[in-house]
Amino acid sequence: MMPLQDALFRPVRAGNAFEETVERLMQAIRLGVVPPGERLPAERELATRLGVSRVTLREAIRSLQDAGYVESRRGRYGGTFVNTTLPAVSPGRPIATPELLDALTLRAVLEAGAAECAASRSLGPAERRNLGARLTECSCAALDEYRRKDSRLHLAIAESTGSASLTAAIADVRMRVNELLDRIPLLPPNLAHSNDQHERIVTHILAGDPEAARRAMAEHLDGTASLLRGFLS
Structure with a gap:
């Protein structure tokens, strides 16, 4: 069976690497592929799967951390974890x-x-x-x-x-x-x-x-x- 993460964490295009990395991570979070409280794949693995540098990946993760979607933990069992409580979705712009x-x-x-x-x-x-x-x-x-x-x-x-x-x-x-x-x-x-x-x-x-x-x-x-x-x- 094809792992669902393989479909979401596929290589991004070079032109908008940061934006597309954020998009893929948000898909995994919002769609429940990586549920609240669970850890994202290791940084090295995730960078390889997305086809981006670790610098780009860290920038994307930092942006999601600042927005309240993930948190980074240190130590033997550390990594990047999806927050248990995610930010509320704002009404946003009108939909035509x-x-x-x-x-x-x-x-x-x-x-x-x-x-x-x-x-x-x-x-x-x-x-x-x-x-x-x-x-x-x-x-x-x-x-x-x-x-x-x-x-x-x-x-x-x-x-x-x-x-x-x-x-x-x-x-x-x-x-x-x-x-x-x-x-x-x-x-x-x-x-x-x-x-x-x-x-x-x-x-x-x-x-x-x-x-x-x-x-x-x-x-x-x-x-x-x-x-x-x-x-x-």
Whole structure:
């Protein structure tokens, strides 16, 4: 099974090395790939995987530390750790309807295709366990943890396609969608409905039914899109 971190901590482009390093680290934090309280990969390893100098990496980490996302600890068990409490997301600038629809359209195409692709593959035991674990994690998540656990499940489905490029593209669009979701309230009835849909999606993937997996994912994404359009359009 392809480690999800490999898709996020991929080499950055030289032109904007610092900015893209910050972006990749923030993806890993905001999407829960490195959860609160856990340590980022070692500096040497992370610099190599991102294809940046250790100076650039340190600048990026220092910036995130100043912003309240990570902390550095010294000693034998030291390193850079994601803070247990992350900064609150500010409302930010207004979202134009075309921008909202663009993000939702891209997400629908990528994630419905990913569900179909994952269901068409012969998944190994580790991949099947990973999907099951992420599903359980999401269904049992507390309200303040739900968005992160939901992201991890959707990224696990992407990871099950075996395509690093598709997983990275879905991580990118998920960041866009999460920024939108952070602006609307969490509605318990919607979360319960989403959990039921998640179970159907994963069931179809594990059963090897690509068309049913695509339909279930499309339906699930339509529900989220409706809420976003309702609150933000």
